[in-house]
Amino acid sequence: MTIELSVLVEEADRFLDAARIQDYCPNGLQVQGRPQVRRIVSGVTASQALLDAAVAAEADAVLVHHGYFWKGENPCVVGMKQRRLKTLLGHDISLLAYHLPLDLHPEVGNNVQLGRQLGLTIEGPLEPGNPRSIVLVGAPAEPMAPADFARHVGAVLGREPLLVEGDRPIRRIAWCTGGAQGYIDQAIAAGVDAYLTGEVSEQTVHSARENGITFIAAGHHATERYGVQALGRYLAERFGIEHQFIDCPNPA
Known part of the structure; x- marks a missing residue:
């Protein structure tokens, strides 16, 4: 067709x-x-x-x-x-x-899809009143030690993440795919135990360490593989056409 x-x-x-x-x-x-x-x-x-x-x-x-x-x-x-x-x-x-439309979408968006891949319960956006709020907040099924959660992320994404280990178990987490490390300060202000994104900057590590929060950089490419697949599947099913996701590995 x-x-x-x-x-x-x-x-x-x-x-x-x-x-x-x-x-x-x-x-x-x-x-x-x-x-x-x-x-x-x-x-x-x-x-x-x-x-x-x-x-x-x-x-x-x-x-x-x-x-x-x-x-x-x-x-x-x-x-x-x-x-x-x-x-x-x-x-x-x-x-x-x-x-950005694919990052933000509530069904096929990168952030929603990553949360589902990681088995996180999605609470909602970090800034509920902001229609452009791209960071999500949620929780794992049960509290996890930072190192255990990092291993879980690595197993799901097939890539060992960078971990800055916080001083408390992860009960509540904020995340945003790609190059969203700059949102860590908003995540800290929201009182979450961990923040996960794709990339890391030099100052991100200091923010995490000095505020006792866990930070995980799981790869820009690795965290953004799922939204486009979900959108492709939606369009294929909607119109009865063929869809194939092709992953071109990227370590960044």
Whole structure:
């Protein structure tokens, strides 16, 4: 079965409510390919490796969290950017990308999906009155020692996380996928026992240590694999088309 590209994009935009969210890049259709879509390949980032895999998989569209055209970047289509766009345009493949809308979504969002993967009970956003509040708060099924929880994270994500061990068991935790280490101060103010994200900065470690909170950096790529898969499955089931998630490993 196939679906019109325009219908697919319209539904993805509607489902994620992408138009209401200000972002650092355009959300939705970034590169237009053939008008009919039978097979979607999803992945975290529209890297050359993912595009090559999508070509091999005979995809009509590629769906990612990290696409192109970020604010402040060089707009010239040269080098790596030229090669990526040439691959898409040369094979008539569309590129759909959703950044913050995919982080925030209450069903297929990266943060909700990561919480489910880790078996966390989701309490809600860290800032309930803020529609752009991206950090979630919740709890493990039972209190866990920081080292035990870090091992659990590593087993689920298949990647050993960086652990800054706090001085108390983890009963309540805040988390945000990707490069959200800057939210640790808000997590500390909220009184949680631990904060988990993808990346770490030098000052993050000091904030965690000096406030007695556990901090876990589980990898930007590793924490953001699940939202795009969930969105791909939703679209495939909605329209009766094929979907394949392709993971291009990234240690960062």
